[in-house]
Amino acid sequence: xxxxxxxxxxxxxxxxxxxxxxxxxxxxxxxxxxxxxxxxxxxxxxxxxxxxxxxxxxxxxxxxxxxxxxxxxxxxxxxxxxxxxxxxxxxxxxxxxxxxxxxxxxxxxxxxxxxxxxxxxxxxxxxxxxxxxxxxxxxxxxxxxxxxxxxxxxxxxxxxxxxxxxxxxxxxxxxxxxxxxxxxxxxxxxxxxxxxxx
Amino acid sequence: xxxxxxxxxxxxxxxxxxxxxxxxxxxxxxxxxxxxxxxxxxxxxxxxxxxxxxxxxxxxxxxxxxxxxxxxxxxxxxxxxxxxxxxxxxxxxxxxxxxxxxxxxxxxxxxxxxxxxxxxxxxxxxxxxxxxxxxxxxxxxxxxxxxxxxxxxxxxxxxxxxxxxxxxxxxxxxxxxxxxxxxxxxxxxxxxxxxxxx
DNA sequence: ACCTGAACACCGTTCAAGT
DNA sequence: ACCTGAACACCGTTCAAGT
Numbered sequence: 001x002x003x004x005x006x007x008x009x010x011x012x013x014x015x016x017x018x019x020x021x022x023x024x025x026x027x028x029x030x031x032x033x034x035x036x037x038x039x040x041x042x043x044x045x046x047x048x049x050x051x052x053x054x055x056x057x058x059x060x061x062x063x064x065x066x067x068x069x070x071x072x073x074x075x076x077x078x079x080x081x082x083x084x085x086x087x088x089x090x091x092x093x094x095x096x097x098x099x100x101x102x103x104x105x106x107x108x109x110x111x112x113x114x115x116x117x118x119x120x121x122x123x124x125x126x127x128x129x130x131x132x133x134x135x136x137x138x139x140x141x142x143x144x145x146x147x148x149x150x151x152x153x154x155x156x157x158x159x160x161x162x163x164x165x166x167x168x169x170x171x172x173x174x175x176x177x178x179x180x181x182x183x184x185x186x187x188x189x190x191x192x193x194x195x196x197x198x
Numbered sequence: 199x200x201x202x203x204x205x206x207x208x209x210x211x212x213x214x215x216x217x218x219x220x221x222x223x224x225x226x227x228x229x230x231x232x233x234x235x236x237x238x239x240x241x242x243x244x245x246x247x248x249x250x251x252x253x254x255x256x257x258x259x260x261x262x263x264x265x266x267x268x269x270x271x272x273x274x275x276x277x278x279x280x281x282x283x284x285x286x287x288x289x290x291x292x293x294x295x296x297x298x299x300x301x302x303x304x305x306x307x308x309x310x311x312x313x314x315x316x317x318x319x320x321x322x323x324x325x326x327x328x329x330x331x332x333x334x335x336x337x338x339x340x341x342x343x344x345x346x347x348x349x350x351x352x353x354x355x356x357x358x359x360x361x362x363x364x365x366x367x368x369x370x371x372x373x374x375x376x377x378x379x380x381x382x383x384x385x386x387x388x389x390x391x392x393x394x395x396x
Numbered sequence: 397a398c399c400t401g402a403a404c405a406c407c408g409t410t411c412a413a414g415t
Numbered sequence: 416a417c418c419t420g421a422a423c424a425c426c427g428t429t430c431a432a433g434t
Binding site for chain 4: 002004042043
């Protein structure tokens with residue numbers, strides 16, 4: 001006799017995300033998720049192919065929210081302000097859910113990965129911003145400079161790799177400001193010794 | 199009757215490192231290391247406290263080599279050349295042993311961590327370089343800008359997060375050049391709008 | 397003094413059997 | 416049609432017993 005499902009994919013993903021954030025990736029076991037959802041571990045496989053699939057779904061949820069947030073951070077009076085706003089939004093996002101952020105950029109088996117379109121959606125606002133800062137011909141390189149710095153800074157911060165004291169907020173602002181000038185140099189304003197100026 | 203040890207800490211760490219690089223962190227099991235070293239898993243615990251300790255020892259070995267390499271990359275005619283050389287050395291190091299590199303900066307239980315002094319030894323050349331580029335008063339912020347960018351770039355590259363095509367080597371050079379100018383701006387050369395210049 | 401098999405407490409995953 | 420216990424193949428780790 002058919003019995004109604006006692007849980008759902010949505011509940012499983014949401015619960016998985018909460019466990020991930022509270023206990024870290026190692027704490028995200030199928031048994032833990034099952035228990036929290038009121039079911040035994042084997043039942044999860046009715047909704048999810050395997051643990052890798054669950055992780056993939058969590059990653060996709062988080063990446064979607066990140067893309068939304070990056071998009072929303074644009075639209076200020078100047079590109080420099082957009083950069084500052086986007087950087088702050090990015091950092092805040094990572095701080096609000098450090099485990100999920102880490103997971104998104106971690107050593108990732110293919111099966112954990114987010115769909116390429118989702119990655120492109122998150123990349124788009126960064127590309128747009130980089131183009132307005134450094135000119136369209138440097139949009140991709142510029143976006144990679146911004147993304148590498150922001151991701152590296154936040155990752156090292158979360159991993160507690162910055163161990164020499166000092167003010168991390170100030171270091172972050174320093175980065176934003178110098179990147180701003182670095183990207184704008186060569187775009188309109190000619191700088192001594194910058195061969196790429198035009 | 200006392201029997202001679204059939205393996206050694208050195209052999210265990212070296213073997214562990216080889217397995218890590220070949221099979222990834224998940225492949226680095228105590229059983230695998232034991233088998234490769236010609237012993238059963240429980241015997242490893244004569245030399246190593248637990249798996250976390252083995253990982254810590256591998257991390258320390260790698261971090262030591264990285265520190266050596268960063269130190270050796272300095273000493274060119276100009277700070278800009280030093281930055282380019284150090285960045286290339288860093289990236290080459292990561293490419294030569296991607297799994298070990300990832301592990302060093304990964305979500306790390308306290309017990310995996312490298313000793314603070316080792317981290318400081320690796321940081322020292324970067325600080326020295328940043329001071330010569332941006333002036334001593336911006337050494338720490340500058341070093342963090344460089345380190346965040348380099349680590350972010352290499353991590354994203356290794357994680358295959360740069361998925362929009364283009365030339366990654368060129369993107370890396372772009373980063374080096376723009377960071378160079380960004381750090382030097384405000385140091386000696388006054389730049390319009392840079393209030394920190396003196 | 398080192399090494400081992402056996403055991404324990406965990407995993408993820410499969411599957412036949414219940415309802 | 417969903418859920419379950421039991422089972423399988425793995426882990427890391429401990430420990431008493433071998434040599």
